[in-house]
Amino acid sequence: xxxxxxxxxxxxxxxxxxxxxxxxxxxxxxxxxxxxxxxxxxxxxxxxxxxxxxxxxxxxxxxxxxxxxxxxxxxxxxxxxxxxxxxxxxxxxxxxxxxxxx
Numbered sequence: 249x250x251x252x253x254x255x256x257x258x259x260x261x262x263x264x265x266x267x268x269x270x271x272x273x274x275x276x277x278x279x280x281x282x283x284x285x286x287x288x289x290x291x292x293x294x295x296x297x298x299x300x301x302x303x304x305x306x307x308x309x310x311x312x313x314x315x316x317x318x319x320x321x322x323x324x325x326x327x328x329x330x331x332x333x334x335x336x337x338x339x340x341x342x343x344x345x346x347x348x349x350x
Contacts (some may be wrong), residue, residue, distance in 0.1 A: 260292030
């Protein structure tokens with residue numbers, strides 16, 4: 249069992265000299281976020297992904313960063329509506345997804 253456990257480690261950033269860019273858009277804190285702590289900097293969320301095809305993206309409000317996605321979509325000029333049937337937010341009207349890491 250002990251052999252299956254991997255210690256978390258990363259490289260902490262100095263909050264005084266960091267460029268203040270969002271180092272990890274997947275975490276909940278903007279800017280340098282939790283990356284000042286070496287152990288926290290080693291924790292990386294898996295990349296999100298979109299599946300399916302069409303012009304509407306359904307976002308589950310229970311998922312991490314759902315409202316970050318919604319806010320970025322609205323700022324990019326998209327339309328956001330709540331779909332009562334699916335209990336998801338429907339995002340449409342965007343030529344490309346504004347929430348990608350790119």
